[in-house]
Amino acid sequence: MKTKFIQLDCNNIDNKKIIEAAEILKQGGLVAFPTETVYGLGADGLNEEASGKIYAAKGRPSDNPLILHISSMKALDALTAGDCTLGRKLAEAFWPGPLTLIFKKSNLVPLTTTGGLDTVAIRMPAHPIAFELIRQAGLYIAAPSANASGRPSPTTAKHVIEDMDGRIDMILDGGSADIGLESTIVDVSADIPIILRPGYITLEDIIGITGEAEYDKGLLQKPESEDFKPKAPGMKYKHYAPRGQLTIYEGESKAVVRAINQAAEKKLKEGYRVGIIATDETLLSYEKGLIKTIGTRKDEKTIAAGLFKILRDFDGEQADYIYSESFYDNHLGQAIMNRLLKAAGYHIEKV
Known part of the structure; x- marks a missing residue:
């Protein structure tokens, strides 16, 4: 596969190039794109074959959930089930932004995307290129970090090329990621918000909105069992590793x-x-x-x-x-x- 490389100006986005990338996603292809956290590897999150291509390109274990990226709060109505009051409160406070929320999933979301779980991870990115790509595609875009599984996450298009050239259809270059760490992941599928992956949005930020929250107890510990089923990306497997x-x-x-x-x-x-x-x-x-x-x-x-x-x-x-x-x-x-x-x-x- 020949990977097409396109440069974009975040302050003056070329709409024709965004439409070209959106068409690739609609046809079941893979597009890497910048977000405010790290570069993501996107596919149609409701297309099981397209989501499968993400796992294949990254060499990613199939039980490691993908995050769905959205451009409208209305998407929560389609993608989630049950009481979403807690999650919506956090979404209204921090979206668009570097926060991923885990809800009970609706039947619309395939298990391929959720790693076999009955929950779904959702985020609305703040980066103008990411946001416009999702809007133009009209899809819920599944997008883990655009690196080979286990490697350091990519914060520039050059990093994406190192790992993904020849494996995906297109790379959108929007410059360096501002934050450089993946989004905070908060499980809001139960009564108390649980932080499964820390990030730019902190525990104190979450408590400031919900009144209470806590870290997952195993956050800074190695998972004790190989049978452990990760509820969020990065909880089980070795990640971000250099070769040395x-x-x-x-x-x-x-x-x-x-x-x-x-x-x-x-x-x-x-x-x-x-x-x-x-x-x-x-x-x-x-x-x-x-x-x-x-x-x-x-x-x-x-x-x-x-x-x-x-x-x-x-x-x-x-x-x-x-x-x-x-x-x-x-x-x-x-x-x-x-x-x-x-x-x-x-x-x-x-x-």
Whole structure:
């Protein structure tokens, strides 16, 4: 398959190019497109064959649910069942935006899209290209991140090309994703909102609207059983992983720097290529290896936006081992660490 590549200006969207992409989706094809979080890989979410193409292109396990992307609140009437009062309250507060809500599904939604579950994940993206593509297509677009399963999520069209060129019909290039982490996922199918995947919309934000909410108890832990059935993308399988072995170091800053320097020196002497994920504040404290800053702790949004890019950059430099500081700071720390822990396969050193 030859993948068509199209560049778009977010401030002056070429409607003809959007219509061309929408036609591909209507015909059961695959289109990668930018959102405010990461790039998504879209297909007609109610077309079982089209949804199956997403799983095949990504190499994605069939029990890993897909998120349906919508452009109108009216879509909830068609896609959901039961009492949606709680979810609608959050949707009215945060949509369009980086929030995915899990409802009881209607019979309209195929089990292929939901990974066999009786719930459906729904989001209304804020990115102008994504929003216009959904509107023009007139579909509910199933769209996980546009990367090969298990790889770091794509925040630029270049990342999508690395993983998807020749596997999908079209890539829409709308520049770099602003947020750089996938949407917050909240289960609103029960009485209390449960955060299944942290993101830009935080626990405090959710509580501010609903009065109560909590994290899923296994959020920062490795699933205990292979029989575990994920209710949201990214809950069960290893995700975001670079090709090299990533290890996270936790502890007081100077002790972490010292431990990473020691580990890097050891592996370098053994002939391996070593990458170090530093911050602006610690960059000059590291001595040897491929040393890169992910951002500044003074603005954790820079760390979130730089996470997947830095992992892919180390892949490009063929790093065998990657050592990273931990990032539990402030309100985005939970989201950042959720991704880092999965990328590292929960390989942590406490110092």
